[in-house]
Amino acid sequence: MTDDRQLRVSKIENGTVIDHVPGGQALNVLAILDIDGTGGEVVSIGINVPSDRLGRKDVVKVEDRELSQPEVDVLSLIAPAATINIIREFDVVEKHRVERPDRVTGILQCPNQQCISTGDEPVDSEFDVLDDGVRCVYCDTITREDITAHILV
Amino acid sequence: MRHDHITSAKQLSRGDIERVLEHASDIADDPSAYADRHEEALLGLLFFEPSTRTKMSFAAAIKRLGGDVVDMGPVDASSVKKGESLADTVRVVEGYADALVLRHPSEGSAQMASEFVTVPLINAGDGAGQHPTQTLLDMYTIRENAGLDDLTIGIMGDLKYGRTVHSLAHALTNFDTRQHFISPETLKLPRNVRFDLHESGSTVKEHTKPGGILPSLDVLYVTRIQKERFPDESEYRAVAGEYQIDASTLTRADDDLTVMHPLPRVDEIAHDVDNTGHAAYFQQAHNGVPVRMALLDLVLGGEP
Numbered sequence: 001m002t003d004d005r006q007l008r009v010s011k012i013e014n015g016t017v018i019d020h021v022p023g024g025q026a027l028n029v030l031a032i033l034d035i036d037g038t039g040g041e042v043v044s045i046g047i048n049v050p051s052d053r054l055g056r057k058d059v060v061k062v063e064d065r066e067l068s069q070p071e072v073d074v075l076s077l078i079a080p081a082a083t084i085n086i087i088r089e090f091d092v093v094e095k096h097r098v099e100r101p102d103r104v105t106g107i108l109q110c111p112n113q114q115c116i117s118t119g120d121e122p123v124d125s126e127f128d129v130l131d132d133g134v135r136c137v138y139c140d141t142i143t144r145e146d147i148t149a150h151i152l153v
Numbered sequence: 154m155r156h157d158h159i160t161s162a163k164q165l166s167r168g169d170i171e172r173v174l175e176h177a178s179d180i181a182d183d184p185s186a187y188a189d190r191h192e193e194a195l196l197g198l199l200f201f202e203p204s205t206r207t208k209m210s211f212a213a214a215i216k217r218l219g220g221d222v223v224d225m226g227p228v229d230a231s232s233v234k235k236g237e238s239l240a241d242t243v244r245v246v247e248g249y250a251d252a253l254v255l256r257h258p259s260e261g262s263a264q265m266a267s268e269f270v271t272v273p274l275i276n277a278g279d280g281a282g283q284h285p286t287q288t289l290l291d292m293y294t295i296r297e298n299a300g301l302d303d304l305t306i307g308i309m310g311d312l313k314y315g316r317t318v319h320s321l322a323h324a325l326t327n328f329d330t331r332q333h334f335i336s337p338e339t340l341k342l343p344r345n346v347r348f349d350l351h352e353s354g355s356t357v358k359e360h361t362k363p364g365g366i367l368p369s370l371d372v373l374y375v376t377r378i379q380k381e382r383f384p385d386e387s388e389y390r391a392v393a394g395e396y397q398i399d400a401s402t403l404t405r406a407d408d409d410l411t412v413m414h415p416l417p418r419v420d421e422i423a424h425d426v427d428n429t430g431h432a433a434y435f436q437q438a439h440n441g442v443p444v445r446m447a448l449l450d451l452v453l454g455g456e457p
């Protein structure tokens with residue numbers, strides 16, 4: 001079904017379409033992908049597009065780019081229902097839903113400044129993924145809001 | 154439990170706790186029977202912040218088991234940040250000792266350090282995180298005075314930064330207890346502890362004043378509210394005063410109420426409480442030795 005909702009954001013030739021992102025989270029998705037426009041990527045975004053499943057959803061289309069597993073892991077934290085469509089020559093060649101990992105390693109920084117994982121130690125940050133947020137395996141701090149602010153670059 | 158790291162009270166099951174407490178009780182009954190139990194054992198003490206009492210208690214425990222300590226000595230706080238990583242320090246020091254005791258200002262330090270060593274590592278306090286050996290001696294004291302099941306306990310003071318509180322709250326979830334948390338609004342339990350208590354299905358209530366709940370308590374566990382947690386002295390005085398107890402406060406409590414405190418106290422328990430039947434805090438401090446003996450015996454491979 002190619003209805004006009006789909007067409008609000010134009011088709012791309014090669015790249016990734018991230019669909020079923022909760023309404024209003026598109027800019028955080030770009031933050032996770034470390035896209036701020038300065039790298040020259042071609043990006044189209046639909047924000048608060050009507051959706052049967054989510055009510056309102058965001059759609060992010062990034063040309064000539066595929067996502068790494070750590071990026072998908074963080075994405076799953078803010079957009080658990082997201083689908084990732086890999087596009088080649090205008091066709092969807094791969095489509096899958098994000099899966100929430102049990103643990104994320106080395107991609108978020110613990111917000112607790114007293115946490116040993118934020119110091120000069122030879123360990124990666126490590127978080128257990130909860131239904132609602134993440135929890136540092138070292139200091140136990142639970143982060144629910146604003147997870148994208150803690151992404152390590 | 155042999156060769157286990159003891160980093161958090163969360164990892165201790167009811168069975169683990171009971172095993173340590175029962176063993177501690179046997180040791181307390183006849184300490185001399187254990188005097189040459191670990192004659193060759195060396196306990197490495199790594200205290201990155203001062204804690205004379207905890208350190209003395211561990212030293213007494215290993216010496217009463219026939220062993221000895223190797224002590225890193227005092228650390229200049231400013232050099233901790235610039236110096237060698239903790240991961241390197243513990244990897245070096247584990248070669249000198251059969252078990253390590255770590256006190257460190259960073260939360261999660263014991264957990265991290267334990268990932269780098271094979272000898273048992275015992276957390277003696279990690280920032281505002283956990284202090285599991287304090288908890289074991291607290292549990293021992295509660296068991297002696299009030300029993301650990303069908304217990305109503307009030308935990309009062311600085312619940313946000315108080316690591317003894319966090320460890321104790323976790324440990325108590327293994328038993329049939331009703332936990333009442335009494336603190337100023339700004340020093341309530343942190344989110345992660347509250348989350349765990351909720352997950353465990355424990356009965357937990359929070360209060361901002363001790364008065365209403367006091368008569369129903371079997372145990373009142375008091376902790377210090379530190380000045381540094383408040384913007385100014387006057388605000389601290391106004392707030393802290395609400396959480397101080399004296400002999401007259403306790404006239405409204407049950408005759409069998411047990412009052413505990415991890416010590417040192419400042420003025421949160423008045424000296425006139427010391428001579429009442431309620432005071433258990435010196436006994437609590439003394440229990441540190443048999444309880445740490447029991448724990449060390451277990452992690453060093455003694456069979457109770």
Ligand SMILES: [Zn+2]
Pocket residue numbers: 110111112115116117136137138139140141261
């Ligand atoms: Zn942390």
